[in-house]
Structure formats: structure tokens, C-alpha cells
Amino acid sequence: MDRHQSSGNPSAQRRTGRIVVHGEFGPLLSAALPECEIAVAWGKTHITAKVRDDAELFGLLGRLRDLGAAFVSVSIEP
Template identity: 50%
Template sequence: MRYEIRVQGHMSETLTKAFPELGHVVMSGQTVLFGPVTDDAHLFGLLARLRSLGLRVLEMRQLPE
């Protein structure tokens, strides 16, 4: 599965390094993280990491393969 996760604000390079398995792009006051997610446990782990870093998720969606 591939996912796209939109986060409020521009994530610094230091913060994006906390997600080495995901690519990222900064646009319009948001950071978009994208890439493969192996299973539900991986997805919930990503969300927990975002929350622990104080980042606000604006949107999350599964991308077509």
C-alpha cells in the first residue's frame, strides 16, 4: 500500500529525517509525506511518530498502486 499524509506547516529537514521510509515535499503551508506502508501496524506507528513530534495531520489517504 502507498499512502499520502498531509501535515500542517513546513517540516524541517531534521523532522523529515524521522521518516526515512517516506518521501516528502513542502507546498502551500503543508508538508506532504508519501510512500509505501507495509501494514496497519506500520501506519499506526507513523501516526504515533507524527503525534509525538507535535505535528498535526490534515489529511491521510491511500494512493492507488
């Protein structure tokens, strides 16, 4: 199957993106990013999201930047 074709299972094509930012964003971030899992620990906010492609990941990063987030790390599982 060509990698651009759909396998019929959308969740199979998503990858897990993990982003850590400085500060404890809490409810503001949860409201702004309802599709993400948010956890706060030791002065940092950990965001986990399922993304289809790089464009969706960069869109998420842009939304975080617009909220004033200072990135600590960004990773994506293949």
C-alpha cells in the first residue's frame, strides 16, 4: 500500500507527540487544547497529543507559542 493511502483506520496513522513547556499552565491550556492530555509537574507542563503529520504538530506548536509557552522539549514517536 502506498504510504499516502488510507488504511481505513485513522488512529493507526496517528503518532504521539510529547511537548514540555516551562511553567504550570493548568486550566488555560486544557481549554485551549482540548484534544491534548495535559499534566503539570515540577514547574513544567507536559502535553501529549496524537498527530497525523508534521503540519498538525507544527500547528499545535504554533498555538502553544501564541499562548506564550517557552519550550523545553518536543518529541514525536514514529
